[in-house]
Amino acid sequence: MTENPKDxxxxxxxxxxPDAAVAQYPLANRDESKLLFxxxxxxxxHTFRVIPDLLPSGSLLVFNDTKVVQARLLFTKPTGGTIEIFCLEPVAPHTEMQQAMQQTGSCTWQCLVGNAKRWKSGTLQLVLPQLKLEAELQERVADAYLIKFSWQPQExxxxxxxxxxxxxPLPPYLNRAADExxxxxxxxxxAAAAGAVxxxxAGLHFTEKVLAELSQRLISQAKVTLHVGAGTFKPVKAPSMADHQMHAEEIYVSLETIRQIQAHLSKPVIPVGTTSLRTLESLYWLGVLVSQNPKISNLHVPQWLPYEASAALPTPTLALQALADYLTKNQHDYLRxxxxxxIAPGYSFKICAGLITNFHQPESTLxxxxSALIGNQWRTVYEHALKKQYRFLSYGDSSLLLP
Incomplete structure (x- = not known):
């Protein structure tokens, strides 16, 4: 039984x-950012481009290949007011992101709406060369809205x-409009799989040259997909973590990649970014779930599963094998x-031996x-980064953390 972080x-x-520490714009060259080791x-x-020299020999780097979609839509009302629609997640006819992105003709999404008070009903239109897009307000759900989109050409x-x-959709804390x-x-x-908002x-620092040098150093690479949702910026408002609900995110991992990770467990598996880390650790818990219930159909990792699981847990090798067997038996070549x-202090890491990541907001789940990975040393790391004028948050500098 793992210590429970609910308290x-x-x-x-x-x-x-300080505001001055938040990077407003990216550097001209991705791999010239600072790297705290x-x-x-x-x-x-260090400088990020030397990261191949710092990684342990024989490591497997795991990248999240999700692609950011241009999810912010600006409509102008006939009266002149601007309505901003931020697409969060698909509702109909598909809830799966990959399928929803390939939908033609029309679809319904859950969205945030800016200036919602000015849009009580009716249809908004956006007319561009070779595209006519309509948005119809359907209903309010919690703090968002269901909106039906339809467009021409339908194909x-x-x-x-x-x-x-x-x-x-730039992060809200940048407080600026996106430019070219x-x-x-x-x-x-x-980036390959469209679906992130x-x-x-952490992956923004990599260049083709750095990726090539990793291969030359015999550092293996693998790709997983976690479509990053707007919930990644969701602040923790609850007095204790027991009352904070984590956002759910979709993950896609090929059977081949699961086997690659399993074969590499004797050497360091290092995720690029917190999303890759969450995906890798989720694979372990999905393996636990299918080993306990081979007929399970809803593959979902609840937020407290690791802290409520019994002591008799399979090894990472056996958990990933159970997951691979489950996919093979059900004739799936990838996991959805x-x-x-x-993942919070008290968590016991099953697959990941380190992390490449940026510097995160105070009081965030990231x-x-x-802290779960390096303990209270996170304060030492962050104080050092601030003192040395590292750039923070999405467009900021990077760190390689090897506990």
């Missing part, structure tokens, strides 16, 4: 982040519609699941994850 208070993960209590400063996919009509450079820079060089920002996994 943690988020105030214990507070630090002072933390290893067994020691901190040193366009929704991914193509967003690419033509949408804007890059954001279209390419708020995207990793290996926020970038897996959802995860609400909360900071809890870093």
């Amino acid at each position: 943690l208070t988020i105030q214990d993960f507070r630090y002072s982040l 933390y290893q067994q209590g020691t901190v040193s400063d 366009l996919t929704f991914a193509e519609v967003l690419e033509k009509a949408g804007r890059i 450079t954001d279209i390419s820079r708020y995207q990793t060089v290996y 926020a970038a897996p920002t 699941a959802t995860t609400q996994l909360l 900071l809890l994850l870093v």
